[in-house]
Amino acid sequence: xxxxxxxxxxxxxxxxxxxxxxxxxxxxxxxxxxxxxxxxxxxxxxxxxxxxxxxxxxxxxxxxxxxxxxxxxxxxxxxxxxxxxxxxxxxxxxxxxxxxxxxxxxxxxxxxxxxxxxxxxxxxxxxxxxxxxxxxxxxxxxxxxxxxxxxxxxxxxxxxxxxxxxxxxxxxxxxxxxxxxxxxxxxxxxxxxxxxxxxxxxxxxxxxxxxxxxxxxxxxxxxxxxxxxxxxxxxxxxxxxxxxxxxxxxxxxxxxxxxxxxxxxxxxxxxxxxxxxxxxxxxxxxxxxxxxxxxxxxxxxxxxxxxxxx
Amino acid sequence: xxxxxxxxxxxxxxxxxxxxxxxxxxxxxxxxxxxxxxxxxxxxxxxxxxxxxxxxxxxxxxxxxxxxxxxxxxxxxxxxxxxxxxxxxxxxxxxxxxxxxxxxxxxxxxxxxxxxxxxxxxxxxxxxxxxxxxxxxxxxxxxxxxxxxxxxxxxxxxxxxxxxxxxxxxxxxxxxxxxxxxxxxxxxxxxxxxxxxxxxxxxxxxxxxxxxxxxxxxxxxxxxxxxxxxxxxxxxxxxxxxxxxxxxxxxxxxxxxxxxxxxxxxxxxxxxxxxxxxxxxxxxxxxxxxxxxxxxxxxxxxxxxxxxxx
Numbered sequence: 142x143x144x145x146x147x148x149x150x151x152x153x154x155x156x157x158x159x160x161x162x163x164x165x166x167x168x169x170x171x172x173x174x175x176x177x178x179x180x181x182x183x184x185x186x187x188x189x190x191x192x193x194x195x196x197x198x199x200x201x202x203x204x205x206x207x208x209x210x211x212x213x214x215x216x217x218x219x220x221x222x223x224x225x226x227x228x229x230x231x232x233x234x235x236x237x238x239x240x241x242x243x244x245x246x247x248x249x250x251x252x253x254x255x256x257x258x259x260x261x262x263x264x265x266x267x268x269x270x271x272x273x274x275x276x277x278x279x280x281x282x283x284x285x286x287x288x289x290x291x292x293x294x295x296x297x298x299x300x301x302x303x304x305x306x307x308x309x310x311x312x313x314x315x316x317x318x319x320x321x322x323x324x325x326x327x328x329x330x331x332x333x334x335x336x337x338x339x340x341x342x343x344x345x346x347x348x349x350x351x352x353x354x355x356x357x358x359x360x361x362x363x364x365x366x367x368x369x370x371x372x373x374x375x376x377x378x379x380x381x382x383x384x385x386x387x388x389x390x391x392x393x394x395x396x397x398x399x400x401x402x403x404x405x406x407x408x409x410x411x412x413x414x415x416x417x418x419x420x421x422x423x424x425x426x427x428x429x430x431x432x433x434x435x436x437x438x439x440x441x442x443x444x445x446x447x448x449x450x451x
Numbered sequence: 452x453x454x455x456x457x458x459x460x461x462x463x464x465x466x467x468x469x470x471x472x473x474x475x476x477x478x479x480x481x482x483x484x485x486x487x488x489x490x491x492x493x494x495x496x497x498x499x500x501x502x503x504x505x506x507x508x509x510x511x512x513x514x515x516x517x518x519x520x521x522x523x524x525x526x527x528x529x530x531x532x533x534x535x536x537x538x539x540x541x542x543x544x545x546x547x548x549x550x551x552x553x554x555x556x557x558x559x560x561x562x563x564x565x566x567x568x569x570x571x572x573x574x575x576x577x578x579x580x581x582x583x584x585x586x587x588x589x590x591x592x593x594x595x596x597x598x599x600x601x602x603x604x605x606x607x608x609x610x611x612x613x614x615x616x617x618x619x620x621x622x623x624x625x626x627x628x629x630x631x632x633x634x635x636x637x638x639x640x641x642x643x644x645x646x647x648x649x650x651x652x653x654x655x656x657x658x659x660x661x662x663x664x665x666x667x668x669x670x671x672x673x674x675x676x677x678x679x680x681x682x683x684x685x686x687x688x689x690x691x692x693x694x695x696x697x698x699x700x701x702x703x704x705x706x707x708x709x710x711x712x713x714x715x716x717x718x719x720x721x722x723x724x725x726x727x728x729x730x731x732x733x734x735x736x737x738x739x740x741x742x743x744x745x746x747x748x749x750x751x752x753x754x755x756x757x758x759x760x761x
Contacts, residue, residue, distance in 0.1 A: 182509055186680055187616040188546035188664050189511040189607065199492055200504035204555040204604050206593050233498035245514040247557075247602050278512050286520070287597035292557050294514050294604030297499065306497040354498050370496055 159259055160252025160284070168282055170256065171248075174263035178276025180242065190278035192243050192296075199304060201239045201297035205230040209288030213332070219258045221332035223265025226291045229357070231273055231336035232400045234297040236355040237304040238345025241273055241297045241338070246280035249290040262291070273338060305345050305353035310371035310405040314351050316431040317414075320401040322360060323388025330385075331398040341402055343421055348414055350404035359397035367403065374434040383428040405433055469569055470562025470594070478592055480566065481558075484573035488586025490552065500588035502553050502606075509614060511549045511607035515540040519598030523642070529568045531642035533575025536601045539667070541583055541646035542710045544607040546665040547614040548655025551583055551607045551648070556590035559600040572601070583648060615655050615663035620681035620715040624661050626741040627724075630711040632670060633698025640695075641708040651712055653731055658724055660714035669707035677713065684744040693738045715743055 159167060172185060183191035194200065207226045209215065227244060234241045246266060250259050270277050275295070319340055325331045337355070344350055352371055356363050360382075368375050382393045406414065411429070418427045469477060482495055493501040504510065517536045519525065537554060544551045556576060560569055580587050585605070629650055635641045647665070654660055662681055666673050670692075678685050692703045703709075716724065721739070728737045 183614070183616060186618070187614075188543035189513045189549070189614070191547070191609075191614050191616075192510050192512060194504040194508075194510035194608070196506065198504075200502050200606075201499040202502060202553060202555055202588050202604075202606070203499045204557050204590055204602075206557050206559070206591060206602075208559075208593060208596075210596070211593075236498035237501070239499070243512060245512055245604055247514050247516050249516070249518075249600070280514055281516060283516050283518060283521075285597070286518075287595070290559070290600065292514075292516075292602050294512075294555055296510075296512070296606070298504070299501075304493070304497075304499070304501050306493060306501075308496070 157256040158252060159250045159254045159256055162256065164282065167256070167259070170260060171263040171282070174260060174267045175277045176267055176271045181276045181278050185279045190245065192276065192278055195242070195298035195300060198298055198300040201234055201237055201299065201304065203230045203233045203297070204292060204294045205233065207291040209290070217332060219261025220265035220268065223262035224269045225332050226262070226293050227266050227269035227275065228334060228336050228400070230293050230295040231269070231275070231338060232355040232357070234295065235336045235338045235341035236353050236402060237297070237299065237306070238341045238353065239297040239299045239304060240342065241275045241295060243276045243278045243296045244270065245278060245294040247283070247292040248280070249283040249285035251285050251288065254289065273336070302345065305350055305404070307352050307354050307367045307370040310352035310367060310373050310433045311407070312373050312433055312435045313408055314405040314433045315408055315411050315429050316375060316377070316405055316433060317427060317429050318356070318383065318401055318403050319425055319427055320399070321383045321385040321426060322356070322393035322399050322401065323385045323396050324392055325396055325398040328385070334400045336400060337402050340422055340425065344402070344404060347417065348406060348410055350406050353402060353404035356399040356401045356403050357397060359395045359399070360403065361394035362397070363403060368433065371433070372436050374436055375431055376434050377431040381428060381430045383426050467566040468562060469560045469564045469566055472566065474592065477566070477569070480570060481573040481592070484570060484577045485587045486577055486581045491586045491588050495589045500555065502586065502588055505552070505608035505610060508608055508610040511544055511547055511609065511614065513540045513543045513607070514602060514604045515543065517601040519600070527642060529571025530575035530578065533572035534579045535642050536572070536603050537576050537579035537585065538644060538646050538710070540603050540605040541579070541585070541648060542665040542667070544605065545646045545648045545651035546663050546712060547607070547609065547616070548651045548663065549607040549609045549614060550652065551585045551605060553586045553588045553606045554580065555588060555604040557593070557602040558590070559593040559595035561595050561598060564599065583646070612655065615660055615714070617662050617664050617677045617680040620662035620677060620683050620743045621717070622683050622743050622745045623718055624715040624743045625718055625721050625739050626685060626687070626713070626715055626743060627737060627739050628666070628693065628711055628713050629735055629737055630709070631693045631695040631736060632666070632703035632709050632711065633695045633706050634702055635706055635708040638695070644710045646710060647712050650732055650735065654712070654714060657727065658716060658720055660716050663712060663714035666709040666711045666713050667707060669705045669709070670713065671704035672707070673713060678743065681743070682746050684746055685741055686744050687741040691738060691740045693736050
């Protein structure tokens with residue numbers, strides 16, 4: 142993002158394409174969409190961004206890419222695409238029970254992309270940054286030979302205690318999920334979801350889940366990953382799954398992009414959790430959908446979910 | 452990088468393509484090429500990587516993308532491509548006078564790419580990580596519809612003092628450059644250069660350059676950026692330029708990819724610097740190539756270097 146500040150003014154007909162602008166001018170336009178942040182000591186313009194690191198605890202690092210025709214289509218509103226690009230890695234920070242700090246944005250645009258669409262993406266990134274107090278400290282733009290490619294690198298922190306992970310589930314632990322599942326893509330929820338940052342932090346601080354992750358590929362792919370990493374099996378109560386209205390159990394298992402939290406908890410907290418949750422997050426469903434079991438009790442398969450829960 | 456650890460063993464004929472492998476299997480293969488690092492609390496396998504942040508000073512953040520057919524060709528050795536992908540952002544850390552900490556790697560591969568080439572890239576990344584004590588804490592892989600796309604997000608630190616930047620050059624400061632310039636791409640140096648990390652740190656700590664940057668686009672593009680950001684002009688002594696054997700002044704100005712440090716220094720240190728440098732880095736040339744001047748004394752142009760130094 143060299144040269145920010147170089148371009149004072151230029152006429153931009155609404156039909157302008159990304160390839161019509163010098164790189165420095167494009168960057169200057171895009172940066173205008175991003176909010177300021179007190180933790181950024183030096184933003185774009187030098188060889189690196191300079192920020193204040195967490196003084197205590199641990200730092201979280203995450204990178205997540207959004208590809209046109211895989212994670213979104215050109216017909217989707219640009220601002221929603223930008224929102225999603227930042228909300229996805231924020232959901233990973235939520236799964237660790239952490240708080241987000243700073244982001245770097247890498248955007249590769251095809252030269253024929255309307256400048257207005259690129260700006261719209263940054264407007265959505267800016268909105269998500271403001272909403273969740275993320276400082277966008279820098280990044281770069283490049284020309285893409287294919288579709289739009291967005292990559293967000295994100296730092297976060299956990300100031301005290303240990304981060305949640307996928308590896309600590311024990312046989313006997315309850316298996317829980319926030320919100321509802323299924324139909325995210327069809328309904329457009331995948332473009333406007335709110336990452337469960339407050340919920341993840343609250344869970345880690347108050348109930349210390351033995352394992353936690355966010356549901357991005359779908360329960361049918363993600364749950365076996367959590368179980369495998371923890372070295373345990375699981376029993377899923379299909380009929381307990383909290384479905385979005387109009388979604389089937391099959392969709393809840395395989396659609397993906399739910400961005401809900403999946404976690405495991407010692408059975409000793411099973412009575413306490415729902416009441417405390419109800420007070421903290423009265424509008425967010427919380428459901429026990431199964432229980433972890435001995436490793437080997439359920440045979441795992443990477444090819445499909447039906448093999449081990451049907 | 453979900454599912455690392457899932458794949459124990461599988462036959463891999465040398466003709467295997469990236470698209471033949473399940474994502475988890477590919478990731479497991481690639482991760483084998485990367486070294487361990489004591490600062491990584493939790494590496495790949497959870498929703499985020501967990502690392503120890505700098506306890507003092509400032510954190511540096513950088514992201515840098517390497518695109519096939521722009522920054523390298525498929526005929527280039529894969530390990531050299533991986534080396535370059537990490538060495539480039541390391542050169543930016545060097546320009547701030549900082550030390551690198553952790554990297555996240557985003558790699559988008561075309562499905563028909565030989566697995567051996569992808570592994571070679573990670574072998575090169577691993578070699579650079581070992582050489583410069585960088586912990587590769589995570590990342591992700593994706594399928595590219597075009598060529599190979601690599602993006603490296605990097606954290607670094609400056610434990611005491613202020614980072615160098617591009618904005619502090621004063622009229623009257625000397626203009627200096629490390630190493631030699633020109634012919635980097637033709638000679639293949641762009642694939643095997645060593646980022647000037649030790650030199651950048653030493654300069655910041657011992658001489659506090661008023662401005663510093665690394666030369667990636669070429670002196671003819673980069674010097675005007677430094678001058679503009681500092682609000683000063685410059686006088687370049689073309690004949691003082693330290694040329695690589697066989698390179699012309701024109702090539703030194705426009706070839707780019709030199710990855711040398713360009714910095715400005717108060718004239719009061721001009722006599723002291725060369726002698727101290729000679730002791731610290733006896734094998735690295737250091738040359739004063741000009742002097743910064745009043746803003747406006749030289750007219751700047753974004754279209755070419757010849758306009759203001761010829």
